[in-house]
Amino acid sequence: PYDLLVVGGGPAGAAAAIYAARKGIRTGLVAERFGGQVMDTVGIENFISMPFTEGPKLAASLEQHVKEYGVDIITDQRAANLQRNEMVDIELQSGATLSSRTVVLATGARWRELGVPGEAEYRTRGVAYCPHCDGPFFKGKRVAVIGGGNSGIEAAIDLAGIVEHVTVLEFADTLRADEVLLRKAKLMHNIDIIANAQTTEVLGDGDKVNGLGYTDRATGESIKLELAGVFVQIGLVPNTDFLKETNVEMNRMGEIIIDERGATSIPGVYAAGDATTVPFKQIVISMGAGATAALGAFDYLIRSSVE
Ligand code: FAD
Numbered sequence: 001p002y003d004l005l006v007v008g009g010g011p012a013g014a015a016a017a018i019y020a021a022r023k024g025i026r027t028g029l030v031a032e033r034f035g036g037q038v039m040d041t042v043g044i045e046n047f048i049s050m051p052f053t054e055g056p057k058l059a060a061s062l063e064q065h066v067k068e069y070g071v072d073i074i075t076d077q078r079a080a081n082l083q084r085n086e087m088v089d090i091e092l093q094s095g096a097t098l099s100s101r102t103v104v105l106a107t108g109a110r111w112r113e114l115g116v117p118g119e120a121e122y123r124t125r126g127v128a129y130c131p132h133c134d135g136p137f138f139k140g141k142r143v144a145v146i147g148g149g150n151s152g153i154e155a156a157i158d159l160a161g162i163v164e165h166v167t168v169l170e171f172a173d174t175l176r177a178d179e180v181l182l183r184k185a186k187l188m189h190n191i192d193i194i195a196n197a198q199t200t201e202v203l204g205d206g207d208k209v210n211g212l213g214y215t216d217r218a219t220g221e222s223i224k225l226e227l228a229g230v231f232v233q234i235g236l237v238p239n240t241d242f243l244k245e246t247n248v249e250m251n252r253m254g255e256i257i258i259d260e261r262g263a264t265s266i267p268g269v270y271a272a273g274d275a276t277t278v279p280f281k282q283i284v285i286s287m288g289a290g291a292t293a294a295l296g297a298f299d300y301l302i303r304s305s306v307e
Contacts, residue, residue, distance in 0.1 A: 001087050001099040002028040002072070004297050006290075007079045008106030008239075010036020011283045012273025014062040015290030016104040016297075021069035023298050028072040030079065030090065030098060035059025036108045037274070038283065041133065042124070048284055058283075074098075079107070082246045084266050101304075102268045102297040105248070105256060106290055107239040109274035109281065114146060114232055118202030118209075126209025127202055127230050131155040132282075134231075138163045143229035144212050145169070146199050152233035153177035156191050157184055159231065165190045167225060169197040169214055197223075202230055238275045251277055262293030263300075270297045 004020040006013045009031030020027040033039065041055030066073065081091040087099040111129040113119060119127055128134040131145075135158060143163050145156045148170030154177075156166045168185070173196045175182055185191050196217040203211035203224070211226045238254045249257045249265035256264055256271040258278075264271050272278075272293040273286035 001101065002026050003100065003301060004028075004102045004104065004294065005030065005088070005090060005098055005100035006104045006106055006294075007031070007090060008036065008104075008108055008273070008275070009034040009063075009073075009075065010038060010106060010108045010273060010286065011062065012108070012275075012286040012290035012293075013104070013106035014066050015287040016106055016270075016272055016294040017066050017071045017290075018069060019291045019294035020104075020298065021066075021071050023294075025298065025301065026072075027069070028074065028098065028100065029066065030074040030077050030092070032076065032078050034063050034073070034075050037110070038062070044133075044283065046132070046282070046284070079242050081242060082248065082266075082269070084247070084269070088266075088268055102270065102301055104262070104290070104293045104297060105240075105243075105264070105269065105271040105275060106273045106286075106293070107242075107275045108286075109236045109238045111232065112235040112237050114199055114202075114234065116199055116201050118204060119230075119232070122202055122204045122209045122230075125207065126204065126228060127232065129232050131158050131231055131233075134229075135159050135162050138229040140164050141228035142167075142226065143231060144225060144227055145231045145233055147233035147235075148172070148175040148177055148193065148195065149233070149235075150177045150181060151235075153181040153185050155231055155233050156193075157181065157188065160185075160188045160191050163190075163229070166192070167227070168193040169199055169212075170195045171198055171217075172196070173217075236274070236281060240275055258293075260292075261296035261299070262289060263296055268297070268300055268304075270294075270300075 003025035272289035
């Protein structure tokens, strides 16, 4: 068995593995795909100390750094369940089980998709999910934000400072965002907010996005908007389905609840990064959280090893 097994190979998992291995304990890392969301990122400009880097390049150096230590790396494997027996057992989809005295869950998250025609086709060609990351590409253009929750309205306010105009489309008849955000958005001259709007398709010219279609749910009318970008802000889904049958405590959104040491509700099970209740989902934040969880787990190990 391992002393510490990391589930996930994104920034949080890589940081946890490095911190654990440097303590000289038996460390494993199991991940579906090394690099996580970073592999899907084109340019990164907020990785502190590096003014610019590219996702696959950062993912490669994460992997190289982990490999400098004796970490047992297992990729192309998906965790399917967790059981707290004498050890913490991680059951893989393949049927195998990995046992460890402690575990760091770092399975990250994924953006919720609209699931309408054109979305997948124009992904990275006008369809975007991260305003912090892709906003500047739409400078001086018209864009839409789909979703009128806090992240949608925050995105609209953020984008309004860069782009020419932002239309927010919300499916429900009321907006769920905080009042203070809505007030701020309404004060900005280049934001329009449309409620009761069901986005039906992303339109394009074959090369990039040039519009969007929606149905006014009150009247049934189909409406088309001309624009260059569509930011989908309907939620970030944590990759925690495999914990559903376990006692790992999660919030309503499926985020793993952790304390300031990264500890979950199960002794010896720690968590870090986008899969947790951490309020901001970013690379540097996930790395710090991964280090915290590994140190938390190490502290647990040295306290529980006196038998
Ligand atoms: P992830 O990166 O999501 O990694 C999760 C890991 O867990 C992966 O290895 C995955 O394969 C694995 N995994 C998932 N489920 C299982 C399972 N059941 N079993 C085994 N393994 C599993 N942040 C920035 O700071 N700057 C940016 O410019 C930036 N741009 C972004 C652009 C895009 C397009 C996206 C999608 C995100 C961007 N982010 C950016 C956010 C950043 O990528 C995330 O905050 C960060 O990657 C989270 O790290 P993580 O390790 O928690 O999770």
